[in-house]
Amino acid sequence: xEKNIYIIKTQEVFDAIVVGSGIAGGWAAKELTExxxxxxxxxxxxxxxxxxxxxxxxxxxxQMPFRGAVEKALVDEQHYVQKKCYAFNDATKHFFGNDKDxxxxxxxxxxxxWIRGNQLGGKSLLWHRQSxxxxxxxxxxxxxxGEGVDWPIRYKDIEQWYDKVELHAGISxxxxxxxxxxxxxxxxxxxxxxxxxxxxxxxxxxxxTRKLIIGRTAHLSVPAPHHLAQGRLQCQARNECQKGCSFGxxxxxxxxxxxxxxxxxxxxxxxxxxxHSVIYDPKTNRATGVRVxxxxxxxxxxxxxxxxxxxxxxxxxxxxxxxxxxxxxxxGIANSSGALGHYLMDHLYxxxxxxxxxxxxxxxxxxxxxIGLVMPRFRDYNEKNPNFKRGYFYMAGAQRANWEHIxxxxxxxxxxxxxxxxxxxxxxxxxxxxxxxPRYENQVSLHPTLKDKWGMPQLHIDCSxxxxxxxxxxxxxxxxxxxxxxxxxxxxxxxxxxxRDWNPGLSIHEMGTARMGKDPKTSVLNGWNQAHDVPxxxxxxxxxxxxxxxxxxxxxxxxLTARAADYAVQQLKLGKI
Amino acid sequence: MNLSALPYGSDGIARRTALKQLALACGxxxxxxxxxxxxxxxxxxxxxxxxxxxxxxxxxxxxxRELGDIIIPTTDxxxxxxxxxxxxxNHYAAYCASSAEQQQLLATLARIEAGARSEFNKAxxxxxxxxxxxxxxxxxxxxxGFSQADRKGLKQLKALVVFGxxxxxxxxxxxxxxxxxxxxxxxxxxxxxxxxxWALNF
Numbered sequence: 001x002e003k004n005i006y007i008i009k010t011q012e013v014f015d016a017i018v019v020g021s022g023i024a025g026g027w028a029a030k031e032l033t034e035x036x037x038x039x040x041x042x043x044x045x046x047x048x049x050x051x052x053x054x055x056x057x058x059x060x061x062x063q064m065p066f067r068g069a070v071e072k073a074l075v076d077e078q079h080y081v082q083k084k085c086y087a088f089n090d091a092t093k094h095f096f097g098n099d100k101d102x103x104x105x106x107x108x109x110x111x112x113x114w115i116r117g118n119q120l121g122g123k124s125l126l127w128h129r130q131s132x133x134x135x136x137x138x139x140x141x142x143x144x145x146g147e148g149v150d151w152p153i154r155y156k157d158i159e160q161w162y163d164k165v166e167l168h169a170g171i172s173x174x175x176x177x178x179x180x181x182x183x184x185x186x187x188x189x190x191x192x193x194x195x196x197x198x199x200x201x202x203x204x205x206x207x208x209t210r211k212l213i214i215g216r217t218a219h220l221s222v223p224a225p226h227h228l229a230q231g232r233l234q235c236q237a238r239n240e241c242q243k244g245c246s247f248g249x250x251x252x253x254x255x256x257x258x259x260x261x262x263x264x265x266x267x268x269x270x271x272x273x274x275x276h277s278v279i280y281d282p283k284t285n286r287a288t289g290v291r292v293x294x295x296x297x298x299x300x301x302x303x304x305x306x307x308x309x310x311x312x313x314x315x316x317x318x319x320x321x322x323x324x325x326x327x328x329x330x331x332g333i334a335n336s337s338g339a340l341g342h343y344l345m346d347h348l349y350x351x352x353x354x355x356x357x358x359x360x361x362x363x364x365x366x367x368x369x370x371i372g373l374v375m376p377r378f379r380d381y382n383e384k385n386p387n388f389k390r391g392y393f394y395m396a397g398a399q400r401a402n403w404e405h406i407x408x409x410x411x412x413x414x415x416x417x418x419x420x421x422x423x424x425x426x427x428x429x430x431x432x433x434x435x436x437x438p439r440y441e442n443q444v445s446l447h448p449t450l451k452d453k454w455g456m457p458q459l460h461i462d463c464s465x466x467x468x469x470x471x472x473x474x475x476x477x478x479x480x481x482x483x484x485x486x487x488x489x490x491x492x493x494x495x496x497x498x499x500r501d502w503n504p505g506l507s508i509h510e511m512g513t514a515r516m517g518k519d520p521k522t523s524v525l526n527g528w529n530q531a532h533d534v535p536x537x538x539x540x541x542x543x544x545x546x547x548x549x550x551x552x553x554x555x556x557x558x559x560l561t562a563r564a565a566d567y568a569v570q571q572l573k574l575g576k577i
Numbered sequence: 578m579n580l581s582a583l584p585y586g587s588d589g590i591a592r593r594t595a596l597k598q599l600a601l602a603c604g605x606x607x608x609x610x611x612x613x614x615x616x617x618x619x620x621x622x623x624x625x626x627x628x629x630x631x632x633x634x635x636x637x638x639x640x641x642r643e644l645g646d647i648i649i650p651t652t653d654x655x656x657x658x659x660x661x662x663x664x665x666x667n668h669y670a671a672y673c674a675s676s677a678e679q680q681q682l683l684a685t686l687a688r689i690e691a692g693a694r695s696e697f698n699k700a701x702x703x704x705x706x707x708x709x710x711x712x713x714x715x716x717x718x719x720x721x722g723f724s725q726a727d728r729k730g731l732k733q734l735k736a737l738v739v740f741g742x743x744x745x746x747x748x749x750x751x752x753x754x755x756x757x758x759x760x761x762x763x764x765x766x767x768x769x770x771x772x773x774x775w776a777l778n779f
Binding site: 058063069091193194228234247366368410421 | 611616617618620622623647650656665672735736741743746749753760768774
């Protein structure tokens, strides 16, 4: 990366400003620059250079002082929220936010876990890379049962944009021709192991409505020529992705969208630049730029552009919008509807079941596959719901027990050691991802008095699981356990982690709070991710989502961003914004 | 493929040769970009100067060392002592354990020593192997005056030894099997091709 792409102060009026550099921001920058717009990407964190700054990459357990664990004093001081993320460890911790610096508040009885990735590349460096299209079942969901407002788009509106982003990003998966989970433009799928194939056969024989398929993931199972030309190589199945990947084998801003944007020579980047608010001109009814606080010096500066894309993460974007107050918009820019900050959603994770599979002692696997299996949604689709609205899909997988499990058994000495040398029994698990309803009560607002060290008002997050959510989690666990018992598994155990330690936010699929909709009176954005109230302001990260579906949302952010960028450039050329 | 011998540091000839061998072993085409990706993917080890504090006295450390050897002895591969498990736990417990967990570990060591005194009227380290095993088996089964709490304490100590050993270089790459760069996922792989369990999932 050339150093001269980084700017601090400038008088230049850019064609476009993109706030944020994660999955949505990277796509916005790529699409806008490739269409010829001089674009400034504004990132609150530090620069992270592909390969060079992956300082934890390749570290083996014994090369870390605490074998991957992080010192308790450091966790207690700086990472008391981030530590709950499955990917947080000694080799990835520098890509997670410092909780002391990024405070937020919640009601005492409504904990919310906000996982942050504040650096160039954002959470694209940390994501779990599962990539699924949404279907019309999802875009129709609010209209069907009356929860939330209707989506302003349908599958046909986004289909070609899925095609486009998938070909560039590289999505591996198997072609299944399922209406509920439309196929992507696939690279070859990862393999299933012997037990997973057997579980698939047993389940599909018993239920015509349930399919077990390999997961779909933004990994180069086999890179296409354009991936190789970009310096991206085949996935090596290390499954250490969040340390950073010098092979560029998984999609991130650094591996995929940033190189494309830089190749246009139309991109500038301002790092360590915390956007305080969007600047609004009431005479023209346009956003004209952003006010920025320097993360290191606390100095303020402004950047200007003709069109602004907010891609600062769901809650980051909404925090900026709520803080962008003016006479025209006293409760936050583009908030004439009053919907801004409301209808926060996450996915319902941590409910499911696991059981032991007898036999298959000769079968094993090699490599650490960076993806599991999925069972596409059947609840509220081709099977009835017991007592709740919406549905879920399952993530699944089969593995053999290893030292972490067998090491807990009784005994000492050579026999104890010999028992651990051999892999243990096979276990197969089903773990749900449930759709959370868009509820007005689940909301974020600016705290009236508390500020962070840069002077930004803190976010107050008021979000909890509803009765519908709890009923769905019960069904996820019960249905999984019943299914595993019905196909002959032993020692079946079910679990609902939300009863213990899984708070809203921890699925890291926070969505909503600046939703799309047809009616400017009830939604913030229109069908092009364009603010109803301010035509040159676009929001294309998770804040825009009108419902949560049950699929991982990032692929949809990519497609919506590419679609919105295309529309914005057209409107700009027509002189309409 | 043992990658632990791979040289670190500047791009010397030895390092480039090792990387080429590695690329071949991984089935990677020897393109310039695959070699530079490999080079970049081998970070220098992190700084062990972060690890200075210890929890245990020298007597406690000696006892832990002996217990490690009883739990995971040297067989056809190195055991816990050769893997330095006692030293690792001494640092790990000082930095990563809560004070309750630290107290539990200290109490377990004291309980084992007290058990040796009351049962055999000797220090644990001076018992015969058979006596040591007899005592530890009784403790793990909560028998002969050992309580369920004693069993729980021993289980915690064993879990630390198991963690320290199987995340060590000999534990992960000699006793078990480890590939830093597997080169891909094979779902139809047979156990007999490797003959032992994979070590690490991260």
